Amino acid sequence: MNGAVEAANKNIKKILRKMIDNHRGWHEMLSYALLGYRTTIRTSIGATPYLLVYGTEAVIPSEVEIPSLRIIQKAELSKAEWVSKRMDQLTLIDEKRMVAVCHDQLYRQRMIRAFHKRVRARIFEIGQLVLKGIFPHQDEYKGKFAPNLEGPYMVHEVLSGGAFVLSEMDDTAWPKLVNLDVVKRYYV
Known part of the structure; x- marks a missing residue:
C-alpha cells in the first residue's frame, strides 16, 4: 500500500x-x-x-x-x-x-x-570462463580508477539458487561462493 x-x-x-x-x-x-x-x-x-x-x-x-x-x-x-x-x-x-x-x-x-x-536467462556450465566483479566493500577493491572486473576464472561447480564455486585456471577452487549477478561470461 x-x-x-x-x-x-x-x-x-x-x-x-x-x-x-x-x-x-x-x-x-x-x-x-x-x-x-x-x-x-x-x-x-x-x-x-x-x-x-x-x-x-x-x-x-x-x-x-x-x-x-x-x-x-x-x-x-x-x-x-x-x-x-x-x-x-x-x-x-x-x-x-x-x-x-x-x-x-x-x-x-x-x-x-x-x-x-x-529477460534472458544466464546459464553457466562447469568449465566456462567468467569474470568476477569487484565491489567497493570487498578486500580486492583497489580504488575507483582500478578495473572493476577480475579474472578469468573457471566455473568449478554450479549450485542451486544461482551460486557458483569458482576456481583459478590451475583448478584450485575458491573457498567463497560467488553469486550469479557478480559474474560475466568471458569470451576467448
Whole structure:
C-alpha cells in the first residue's frame, strides 16, 4: 500500500510541475491537480479513483458550464428518481471495485509477461570462463580508477539458487561462493 501512495504522490507532483512555472504558488494549484488525478482513468485499474470511492464519475467544472448528456439527464429527474438511481449506483459500487481489482490483476500479468519476454536467462556450465566483479566493500577493491572486473576464472561447480564455486585456471577452487549477478561470461 505504501508503494501505491508513493506512486500517487509522484503523479500529483508531475501534474503540479506542469501547472506552475516556478516552485511558488503550488498550494493554490493543489486542489486542481488533485481533481485532475482523481478524475483521470488509471491504466492499471481501468477506472478513476473517484469512481471507486463514490460509485459515480465526478462532475468536472466544464460540465457545469456546458452541460453534458449525463448532467442533462440527471437534471430532469425528480428527487425520488434521483435517489433511486443513486441507490442503484451505490449498490453496484462493490461490483465496480471487483471489476477494477480483476482489471488490475490482468494488467499486472500483462506487465509481468512483457518483462519476462525481455529477460534472458544466464546459464553457466562447469568449465566456462567468467569474470568476477569487484565491489567497493570487498578486500580486492583497489580504488575507483582500478578495473572493476577480475579474472578469468573457471566455473568449478554450479549450485542451486544461482551460486557458483569458482576456481583459478590451475583448478584450485575458491573457498567463497560467488553469486550469479557478480559474474560475466568471458569470451576467448
